[in-house]
Amino acid sequence: MTTTEAHDADDAQQAPGAHAHGGHGPHGYSKNKADHLKRLRRIEGQARGLQRMVEEDVYCIDILTQVSATTKALQSFALALLQEHLGHCVAEAIEEGGPAMDEKVTEAMAAISRLLRS
Template sequence: MTTAGTHLPPSPPGAAPPGCTDHKNDHLTRLNKVEGQVRGITRMVGEDRYCLDLLTPISAVTRALQEVAVGLLDDHIRHCAHDAVRTDDAAGEAELDELVLSLRRTLRL
């Protein structure tokens, strides 16, 4: 498996599949709701709605996207990182380094 510049060995038999397959439908459902909310905000702007009325739906979209990000990080930790750490010290170390960088990007540190 290749991830963001890190080349990891294939997952061992019985290991969790890479990606967010366990919660894929949950992520897609939430993202579809976000998409609808963004269309609603766009419509509100087009209708010249009161500026402060836009803040609540924008806050809801922001929070929903943060939840998707946390869900994806959780999936990554439980699958990719867990398998790499468990099966190969070097790959595990690289995976943990990548995870820290991902957290920094997500948290904007």
Template sequence: MTTSPATARDHQHQAPGYAGHKADHLARLNKIEGQIRGISRMVTDDRYCIDVLTQITAASRALQEVALGLLDDHVRGCVDNAVRTDPDQAEQKFTELNDALRRALRL
């Protein structure tokens, strides 16, 4: 997921919606990083295909959970704030949310 330079500049002055859960998200991502290293070792060690696939599925689901947490933080923080303070910015946030959901759902 990439952000255009203009979009990145627009958000530099405000804390991200996940600021309150940053430590939790980082802890989960660090755990996932360890899972990925473990999967790499499994392949290096010629482990059984299904065992490797099971671990890949677990890591993928863990990443999806982080994404859902970030999405929740975005809606409850960034989108909610925009709706309360600036109708134009709210429309932009709804468009961003829609685009993010389309990418996540591959529609």
């Protein structure tokens, strides 16, 4: 396992929000929280739909089409969240300067890297 993979595995095992910011708002997404939750519920419904399709022995290509739609919805959500993170958390750290700025930029780059690999 590479160092990057080990770091990613550690990130995946941490509780949501367990990074340097303490895990409690307000965050960049806080003002759009209701919209994000609505979007995530829709994605959850798509995932449940995939389960039903498999249970009902739906044609493979039809399931793959739905997988693609669900994947695109998650990617779109991730990009919106990333944009809000850059516009709020990273911008705030840049204003403050110091080591927090470097930490937030490095953290954002790692998140972008993970998104590109997925």
